[in-house]
Amino acid sequence: MLKTVVSILVLALSATTSFAADKMLADRHMERGGKCEACHTTMPPKAVATQQCLVCHGSYDKVAARTDKNDINPHDSHIENPDCTSCHRGHKKPVLLCDECHEFRELKVP
Numbered sequence: 001m002l003k004t005v006v007s008i009l010v011l012a013l014s015a016t017t018s019f020a021a022d023k024m025l026a027d028r029h030m031e032r033g034g035k036c037e038a039c040h041t042t043m044p045p046k047a048v049a050t051q052q053c054l055v056c057h058g059s060y061d062k063v064a065a066r067t068d069k070n071d072i073n074p075h076d077s078h079i080e081n082p083d084c085t086s087c088h089r090g091h092k093k094p095v096l097l098c099d100e101c102h103e104f105r106e107l108k109v110p
């Protein structure tokens with residue numbers, strides 16, 4: 001009985017992790033009916049400017065308000081308005097710019 005419960009828990013956990021790891025930011029945007037052109041204004045596609053993300057996400061202040069509940073707000077710190085793609089990546093694993101110097105384990109970049 002206990003064994004079954006444990007393995008169900010493990011299954012549920014690995015399912016969540018692999019979902020998060022499999023789906024890159026661009027794919028998640030495409031699934032919502034987005035188009036490549038929403039982010040890429042040039043052909044062939046190139047790195048995406050922060051300004052392009054803000055066409056939909058409004059402003060740095062707006063994004064910061066969404067993560068204000070965190071002890072450490074990744075969008076409001078002594079690093080003033082870094083490019084979105086210094087953490088969020090389109091088609092590869094995201095990184096946390098802050099961790100070049102800190103170790104904020106509680107912050108997971110989506």
Ligand code: HEC
Nearest residue numbers: 025028029032034038039048052053055056084085088110
């Ligand atoms: C065409 C509009 C549009 C553009 C351009 C856009 N986004 Fe989004 N983004 C959305 C929508 C809609 C959502 C889902 C609703 C929400 O969370 O705001 C979203 C969600 C997100 C999320 C939350 C995680 C997730 O997948 O739900 C992050 C992070 C994000 N966007 C980052 C970015 C970055 C970085 C860029 C630029 C490289 C960008 N977005 C460009 C529309 C856009």
Ligand code: HEC
Nearest residue numbers: 053057063066067074082083084087097098107108109110
């Ligand atoms: C220093 C790294 C970093 C930078 C730069 C950054 N983000 Fe984020 N972002 C994060 C982290 C970490 C989270 C997850 C925070 C959390 O779990 O509450 C996040 C979450 C988000 C979310 C989801 C918020 C929610 O409601 O859960 C959106 C949308 C987003 N970022 C958009 C942007 C946009 C647009 C930019 C550029 C203007 C940007 N981010 C720049 C690290 C960053």
Ligand code: HEC
Nearest residue numbers: 025026029034035036039045046047048085089090091092
């Ligand atoms: C949410 C925004 C977003 C969407 C939607 C998106 N991309 Fe991207 N793309 C990026 C970002 C950001 C980069 C910069 C590298 C990275 O972060 O992966 C990039 C990089 C690229 C590159 C490499 C350019 C270079 O010189 O490194 C190609 C090719 C590309 N995208 C193609 C596409 C295609 C094709 C689609 C539609 C199926 C698409 N992208 C949809 C954000 C997006």
Ligand code: HEC
Nearest residue numbers: 072073074075076077078079082096097098099100101102
């Ligand atoms: C180039 C190195 C560097 C980067 C990158 C960096 N920081 Fe810092 N940060 C420091 C230093 C140095 C201090 C001051 C010494 C200290 O208190 O640790 C500091 C202090 C802080 C503090 C106050 C002290 C604490 O630890 O509570 C916060 C909060 C903070 N940083 C958040 C961030 C966030 C969020 C990011 C990413 C957006 C970031 N930092 C990126 C170097 C950096």
